[in-house]
Amino acid sequence: MTLLSIQNLSLSIGITPVLHDVSFDIAAGEIVALTGESGSGKSMTALAVMQLQPEAATTTGQIKLSGADLNDLPESTLCTMRGNEFGMVFQEPATALNPLQTIGQQVAEAIQIHDIMPKATAMEQAAAMLTRVGMPQDLFPLTRYPHELSGGQRQRVVIAMAIARRPCLLIADEPTTALDVTTQARVLDLLKDLVQEFDMGLLIITHDLAVVADIADRIVVMRRGNVVEQGPTKTLLANMQHPYTRALFEASSHAVDLPPAQNDPTPILTVRNVTRDYPQPRLRMFAPRAQLRAVNNVSLEIHQGEHVGLVGESGCGKSTLTRAILGLEPVQKGTITAFGHPVGPTMPAAQRLKTQVVFQDPYSSFNPRHKVSRILAEPFYLIKAHQTGAQLERAISDVLSDVGLTSDDADKYIHEFSGGQRQRIAIARALITRPELIIFDEAVSALDVSIRAQILDLIADLSRHHTLAYLFISHDLSVVRTITDRVLVMQDGEIVEQGRTAEVFANPQHPYTQSLIEAAPVLPTIQEASHVPA
CATH class of the missing domain: 3.40.50.300 (P-loop containing nucleotide triphosphate hydrolases)
Structure with missing residues (x-):
């Protein structure tokens, strides 16, 4: 029917x-x-x-x-x-939920708006619906707020709201x-x-x-x-x-033509036994403050021209480790060295030039009131580099050409570009200082598959022409498989497995790596699909 x-x-x-x-x-x-x-x-x-x-x-x-x-x-x-x-589940649960209301109140509201009932009855139904979507009350009380949940948990709350009346x-x-x-x-x-x-x-x-x-x-x-x-x-x-x-x-299922890794034995980035803790809220007045260990005794190296992947579930410590490598957060133990200099929050801006980052959402990392030329020139203003107007124009034109755009795009505002073009501009901003190491933090996760393929090809070409090394952080294993030479698997703040990408994906040793690979969606080949009855 x-x-x-x-x-x-x-x-x-x-x-x-x-x-x-x-x-x-x-x-x-x-x-x-x-x-x-x-x-x-x-x-x-x-x-x-x-x-x-x-x-x-x-x-x-x-x-x-x-x-x-x-x-x-x-x-x-x-x-x-x-x-x-009929109900609807939106893409971004953080914006679909009210940050000032508990999850119980929001699911109950979806029920009460259509049926007059006592608040206690609505909360009981909300609890039952949250339990149905995998959020039982002993683990996720109705008094939790959206910011206290992970992305997947917030999405479950949105699903509970959408199906509360069984549409x-x-x-x-x-x-x-x-x-x-x-x-x-x-x-x-x-x-x-x-x-x-x-x-x-x-x-x-x-x-x-x-x-x-x-x-x-x-x-x-x-x-x-x-x-x-x-x-x-x-x-x-x-x-x-x-x-x-x-x-x-x-x-x-796009496969990238990745250039071969360099054989330089000297690492450009060294992370040694790094630990990062965050203080937790006190449970009661004057009680000792507990510590959350986000990164636990992590060590890694990246060599010139090497392409390294970092994978793991949300909350495993990837972003915390990234901020520490960029010198944006202090660490409690261990050392981080980049290009022979210690990395930390107090390092001078000029020392950061050789390491750059491309974020997941380029639109939110740009000032919408600035033209592309001002956005790309921003690193030079931060380090107070003495560049003439002609030198800046030439640098901007060259870097836009590198990422497949034209010099005319320098006079446009960021809202005039598509999502894929914005990500190209984000890569251009990272490239303009001619770095040797770029960190791509979920740089293609929000792009559709055809634009994602173009950006991955662009990253491979830039690595080939500029001898770039990069740390590619992603939850998409199909992307990591094609864009990296070596992969690190992170769980609960620790590196549980690492090795050549092809070897790790073909023969994962750690149970957590095995679970990640088993959970990844796989598109059947045309031959496989043709042998499955409709």
Whole structure:
């Protein structure tokens, strides 16, 4: 039985067309994946189903849920249906949750807004729903606030809010993009179990075919607001008809042509027995303050031109170790040396030039009021380098050319660029001081697969032409496998395994490494998919 039917849906914002004759169905108990690049219209389709499109949007076509055309319903009726009949899980749970309310209050609110009941009864139902999504009260009391939870736990709270009234349709918009592989696997398993338990339809939006290859019953591929191909998952993967679908498939399993590592025996970065502790809040007045050990006795080396990966679950200590290597945080024990100089918070700015960093979200690391030229020149202002206008212009033009942009882009603002272009500008800012070591901190995790492939190729080319060494931090094992020579596996603040990337992935020795590799989504080859019955 058809639960959601979208027929010939077209949507324009002002005079700009966004969706063109989009049509697909979802049955009760069915999981449909909506996939495509950023800007393909996936999220706008979901917002149209929720009737949350921008006020300037005009819509034609039909969106029927259980036979009722949502386009014809008044807002008062839609408000009643949202949560009761259909719910939505957004990509970033930190922004979807209220930081000033406990998780119990927020799940209870999703219940009380549709049903008048005593607060105590709503909290009981909230506790039961949180337990259902894997957050029992003995471990996660209702009094917890969102900032006290990990990313995966916050996502579970958002799912609990969305299913609190047991809707017949759930829309999940990139629900696992920012999660590590083990947490991603748990969230996907949870969604699959909920579909079976509640017999609801699930529309999961993602840019990564590997994520939905096992979970989705059908796949709908979108490009530039059009549905270019759709069908049962196994059938579509085994017999892709549209060139765009094939391009997405190839980008999902893209292999980088990585230059060979250098054989310089002298390390440019040495971390020796580093320990980093954080003080915990006191449980009672005048009680001794407990210490949380985020990094425990970690040692590593990176040599010139070497490509090293660092993987591990959220909270394992990767970011803390990164801040220590950059000299942004002190360590309680151990030493960090870069290019023959000790690293620490008091090191002069000029000493940092040989080590640079590229962050996960370039947009939040740029000043939106500055043009690209000012953003790229910022390192020279910080070290008070004496550069003439002509020298700066030449350096900016050269570095933009290095990352595949043009000198004309220097006069633009950051909001004028796409996500992939912004990441290229972030890499350009790191390159402009001509460093020898770059730390990529989840630099491609928020990009769709085709843009991710371009950025990975760019990193490999820059490493080849500039003899760059880098530390590549990521939760995506498929990326680490292709972009690194050597990999370090981190768990609970310790390096539990390290070695040549190919050897570690082929024959992992530590149980934690084995669990990471087993949890990573794998896209079947065309030959494998063709031998699986639809």
